[in-house]
Amino acid sequence: MDQVGRPVDIERMHSRLFNLGLMMNVFIPVTLIAVGALLRAKGVGLTGNTELRIFFWALLAVAISEIPAIYLVRRTLLRGRRVSARACVRLTAGHTLMQWGIITYSLALAPTIYGLIYYLLGGSLERFVLFAAITLFCFLVFKPKEEQISSFLRDSSSPESAGGI
Numbered sequence: 001m002d003q004v005g006r007p008v009d010i011e012r013m014h015s016r017l018f019n020l021g022l023m024m025n026v027f028i029p030v031t032l033i034a035v036g037a038l039l040r041a042k043g044v045g046l047t048g049n050t051e052l053r054i055f056f057w058a059l060l061a062v063a064i065s066e067i068p069a070i071y072l073v074r075r076t077l078l079r080g081r082r083v084s085a086r087a088c089v090r091l092t093a094g095h096t097l098m099q100w101g102i103i104t105y106s107l108a109l110a111p112t113i114y115g116l117i118y119y120l121l122g123g124s125l126e127r128f129v130l131f132a133a134i135t136l137f138c139f140l141v142f143k144p145k146e147e148q149i150s151s152f153l154r155d156s157s158s159p160e161s162a163g164g165i
Contacts (some may be wrong), residue, residue, distance in 0.1 A: 020098075020105060021108075114136040
């Protein structure tokens, strides 16, 4: 872990965030799809339930609304390290970036969870894969870039951002 006052290695932080994203937004959805395929082989979801059509469209709308939510959370977290007066621990830039990664990737994983719920209620495996594709799309759009990390570190170390802490 990085200490307060110790510089953050940009390449290492980028690698850690990218690997976290691969695990949460690629490995977990692929694992859940494999579990879904195994369940289908055991007889779950073999009959298409037409009563789930409205539920599918509602879940799809919620899954797509995750995209602007991720953008807003990302912009808010990366804008600056403003910590409230009630906080007793000063977060380092590395911790803030890891928090950003965990929150962003968790929000991006949510559509896969929605798809799993839909599938287990009797939906089709193909539509479950659609929800997993939304997760992969969110990962590809919001994955960390070294330029963003270096820009965040440069902005967080400037004197005017230290006054808000």
